[in-house]
Amino acid sequence: MTAQARPSKRYSVFALAKEALSWHMGWEKAWASPEPKKSYDAVIVGAGGHGLATAYYLGKNHGITNVAVIEKGWLGGGNTGRNTTIIRSNYLQDPSAAIYEKARSLYETLSQDLNYNVMFSPRGLLMLGQTHHEVRGYLRTVHANKIQGVETEWISPQKVKELVPIINIDGPRYPILGALYQARGGTARHDAVAWGYARACSAMGMDIIQQCEVKGVTSAGGVVTGIETTKGYIQTKKLGIVVAGHSGQVADMAGFRLPVEAVALQALVSEPIKPCMDVVVMANTVHGYMSQSDKGEMVIGGGTDGFNNFTQRGSFHHIEETLRALIETFPMISRLKMLRQWGGIVDMTGDRSPIISKTPLGNCFMNCGWGTGGFKAIPGSGWAMAELMAKGEPGPLAEEFSMWRFKEGRFIDESVAAGVAH
């Protein structure tokens, strides 16, 4: 057992000044990396954003701190570090709008809450309407959002041009007919979200155990008793499975099947350029979205590949299609060099909405199926999952996202509402 110090110092301008006096040699590790204990009140599999947020709200909202978060690779090394960091809540269906809006509102004060700068930047987000069908769809979303209490508006092509001077609003194939605008949408630093939650969890006394793979789930009388891992057997009263791409594999160990399929989703960034676009733009008809990072890189994403894949690398022609679409929308990026490209494995459900649910195994809970839209949901997902794990029953945010909705035909059909990956 290596007992490591847990983070105890508060980050502040005064701490910075104080540490400067000792050549910044006094900073602690942001989180401890202990060996697993024999047993916990709750174990969460997966130390990505959703898993860490679940642990954090278990401690903060429900006072459960005897918690371990188990991670196969390294913290935040999966989809949490592989997305395009977009945050929005302009969803059509009520349950989606509720949980994504909860997440977005938690993001607003997350830096203060965690005492860790997650660089949330509510810079505004546009979803372009490029066909009459899409315009009608977004007008419907604007009305739905009004009822749901999500602040969005429909704006004219001229207003789009005002907000995004580099955009081409009268393109030959798909001219811009307007946009669904969420002024409070934006981006955040994805790694910092995972790191901030991890630091706060560690400070509460939770154990974050990296490079520890789950090999099996044990149960007695239909109730979970523990997990077999590469670092030995760990007993637990409650188990939360929050592993995105490998949800099906871990569910298999727990003895049930999930309605999810794993596919690759890619993103890429360009070389850094001078600031040219201070909003997030999503063009769903031609299928590409883009924002500019603080470093100046254009951060670009598109659609998923069409076939099952666990390799974290996707097909080149999807990148080509995404860029073709974006060059049409933003002609000035045509000679930009692309710097890096990466892929993540996303778990897609039949209705493209997540699962936050009890499972056929007692005291085993599942949070998965975020598909292509998980990053924006991290705080809300953690909030809802923590409530489910603490009380054993879903709260108002999670209750519609049960895994049995597919059998009951109660879909939260964002695949139709969003028209694309979301």
Next chain:
Amino acid sequence: MLILECPYCGVKAEETELSPGGEAHLKRFGPGSTDEEFEAYMFARKNPKGVHFERWRHAYGCGKWFLAARCTATLEVFGTYPAQVSAPPQALQDKIKAKRPDWKGFQ
């Protein structure tokens, strides 16, 4: 980039010429089936990390549906075969078994 050989026209087609169609050999359930059967047919996919049998259409070629055996963990393609069968050909299953000894076999 995936390259699959169309079993009908014999063309070694790369991915842009094909459209993926999801898991193959699904047993269809309709009116008269139980809720569980219907749900499984509609939504429960095997989603294995490893050997996967799947449907593809030679969209920009002969236009026909065919089936392929592929590893989802490495993207290795084991082989393709015509769609008018209810199980993968034995020769292909043997070939996969030789390459992936711990494969549990076609279920």
